[in-house]
Amino acid sequence: MVASDIDRGHGALNDKKKRYSAFALARNAASYHQDWQRAWRKASPKASYDAVIIGGGGHGLATAYYLASVHGMKNIAVIEKGWIGGGNTGRNTTIIRSNYLWDESASIYEHALKLWEGLAQDLNFNIMFSQRGVLTIAHSDHELKEMSRRVHAIRLNGIDSDVMSPAEIKKFVPCINIDQSIRYPVMGGFVQQRGGTARHDAVAWGYARAADDMGVDIIQNCEVTGLRRKGRKIIGIDTNMGFIKTNKVGCVVAGHSSVMADMAGIHLPLASRPLQALVSEPIKPILDTVIMSNAVHMYISQSDKGEMVLGAGVDKYNSYAQRGSFPVPEHMIAAAVELFPFMSRLRMLRHWGGIVDTCPDASPILSKTDIDGLYFNCGWGTGGFKATPGSGHVFADLIANDRPNKIAAPYALSRFETGFLIDEHGAAGVAH
Amino acid sequence: MLQLPCPYCGPRDELEFSCGGEAHISRPLANNKISDAAFGEYLFLRDNPKGVFLERWRHASGCRRWFNVARDTVSHDILEVYAMGSKPRRTAGKKAYNNSWRRTTAAEAAAVNK
Numbered sequence: 001m002v003a004s005d006i007d008r009g010h011g012a013l014n015d016k017k018k019r020y021s022a023f024a025l026a027r028n029a030a031s032y033h034q035d036w037q038r039a040w041r042k043a044s045p046k047a048s049y050d051a052v053i054i055g056g057g058g059h060g061l062a063t064a065y066y067l068a069s070v071h072g073m074k075n076i077a078v079i080e081k082g083w084i085g086g087g088n089t090g091r092n093t094t095i096i097r098s099n100y101l102w103d104e105s106a107s108i109y110e111h112a113l114k115l116w117e118g119l120a121q122d123l124n125f126n127i128m129f130s131q132r133g134v135l136t137i138a139h140s141d142h143e144l145k146e147m148s149r150r151v152h153a154i155r156l157n158g159i160d161s162d163v164m165s166p167a168e169i170k171k172f173v174p175c176i177n178i179d180q181s182i183r184y185p186v187m188g189g190f191v192q193q194r195g196g197t198a199r200h201d202a203v204a205w206g207y208a209r210a211a212d213d214m215g216v217d218i219i220q221n222c223e224v225t226g227l228r229r230k231g232r233k234i235i236g237i238d239t240n241m242g243f244i245k246t247n248k249v250g251c252v253v254a255g256h257s258s259v260m261a262d263m264a265g266i267h268l269p270l271a272s273r274p275l276q277a278l279v280s281e282p283i284k285p286i287l288d289t290v291i292m293s294n295a296v297h298m299y300i301s302q303s304d305k306g307e308m309v310l311g312a313g314v315d316k317y318n319s320y321a322q323r324g325s326f327p328v329p330e331h332m333i334a335a336a337v338e339l340f341p342f343m344s345r346l347r348m349l350r351h352w353g354g355i356v357d358t359c360p361d362a363s364p365i366l367s368k369t370d371i372d373g374l375y376f377n378c379g380w381g382t383g384g385f386k387a388t389p390g391s392g393h394v395f396a397d398l399i400a401n402d403r404p405n406k407i408a409a410p411y412a413l414s415r416f417e418t419g420f421l422i423d424e425h426g427a428a429g430v431a432h
Numbered sequence: 433m434l435q436l437p438c439p440y441c442g443p444r445d446e447l448e449f450s451c452g453g454e455a456h457i458s459r460p461l462a463n464n465k466i467s468d469a470a471f472g473e474y475l476f477l478r479d480n481p482k483g484v485f486l487e488r489w490r491h492a493s494g495c496r497r498w499f500n501v502a503r504d505t506v507s508h509d510i511l512e513v514y515a516m517g518s519k520p521r522r523t524a525g526k527k528a529y530n531n532s533w534r535r536t537t538a539a540e541a542a543a544v545n546k
Contacts, residue, residue: 258482325446417469
């Protein structure tokens with residue numbers, strides 16, 4: 001189901017020799033897989049670019065890809081302090097859905113979901129996109145009623161969403177505990193069948209490879225140390241690899257957005273918080289969907305490797321340390337064990353944190369700033385991964401045309417002046 | 433895991449506290465005279481430094497009293513704990529207080545207690 005009204009981009013990987021395919025696999029098998037081409041070049045910065053994207057995560061790389069493939073801007077660079085996809089792109093729990101309450105959110109998240117559907121073909125890269133469904137559980141009558149209301153709002157926006165009874169949930173997820181005697185019993189839920197998961201690293205790599213093929217320079221280990229301005233105009237950026245001249249700078253740096261804004265002398269309504277996740281040891285397939293719960297507060301899925309992947313809400317204090325406090329994982333494990341008693345015998349394999357940029361209304365910022373040529377894409381908070389293609393697509397349009405399109409317009413910084421907030425604190429499926 | 437020194441009860445586990453976010457934001461009492469942008473600044477914009485941050489904490493499961501903390505957001509070091517209504521006294525906290533962009537906003541200027 002690929003929507004035809006979206007310009008999905010073109011021009012990447014037209015050379016058949018560069019494309020991944022069964023034939024390429026066979027051809028490379030003959031040379032013992034020693035001759036695979038690099039997925040992207042090791043680029044060093046040129047003196048000047050038409051646009052520079054700061055931040056080589058999924059959103060930044062997607063922005064660069066759509067700038068090149070939809071808007072024909074190929075003399076551009078992506079600057080990344082560490083390695084691409086090493087921040088929140090490689091740290092999230094890979095959940096994709098578009099079942100948000102407000103029209104503005106439905107518009108951008110559904111835009112993203114339509115791009116996810118077919119993204120592997122667009123990028124010629126297996127992103128392991130799996131529409132296994134996302135089920136959000138209600139644990140009280142009130143929550144169930146609120147959910148039904150939400151389902152109707154979502155359906156009015158043409159997005160699939162269905163209420164499920166406990167019996168239907170048990171059929172959909174046989175390993176769940178629907179016993180009504182537990183502290184937070186399963187009273188029902190709602191499901192978006194088109195939701196699911198994708199391989200997060202592959203999304204970064206796929207976008208990077210396709211963007212690189214069109215001439216985009218992906219420059220890793222390059223840290224921005226300053227933004228240079230002439231009056232109210234951006235004229236370039238200072239980096240640890242020297243000065244780079246450019247008239248357009250897109251900042252897509254998640255948890256470090258406030259640091260970049262500081263360099264520009266502007267202020268953002270963001271708080272940088274640790275968001276933690278963990279995986280269990282790998283087990284045989286048992287959970288073939290994504291489960292979210294607001295009241296007991298966690299979300300869980302099973303990766304293709306077999307690990308149970310768990311996440312929850314942010315820590316309660318600001319941090320840039322990429323680690324969180326122990327009570328959060330303890331809480332999410334307790335919630336998981338109550339819903340899935342078999343999990344009490346699993347051991348934790350890995351546990352990590354990433355720094356997310358939370359916004360007062362739990363909605364992102366896609367905006368021009370008071371400085372000509374400086375654009376911000378931030379504030380995705382705890383739910384940025386699902387929006388990756390849509391965010392990049394819309395932000396590329398904003399940078400190329402220097403005006404927000406219909407999808408981006410409500411996400412301008414000016415909403416914190418006018419009061420037209422897009423309050424999605426309840427739509428995350430888990431509380432923020 | 434943080435251990436916060438409650439000025440009234442002594443060092444306690446993070447679990448006993450709730451974090452109240454940025455400290456030293458004054459409500460612009462002359463809010464009918466300041467612009468929407470300035471009021472939006474007071475309402476929504478928050479200092480979010482990578483380094484020393486001045487924030488409010490409450491000993492929610494203890495004495496339930498509020499206090500201010502100067503904390504490093506990278507190392508999580510707690511540099512100073514000081515009473516509500518007072519300003520940081522040590523160098524790092526003082527510097528963070530004076531260098532914050534909030535000290536120069538229109539909303540702060542419109543606050544009566546300045």
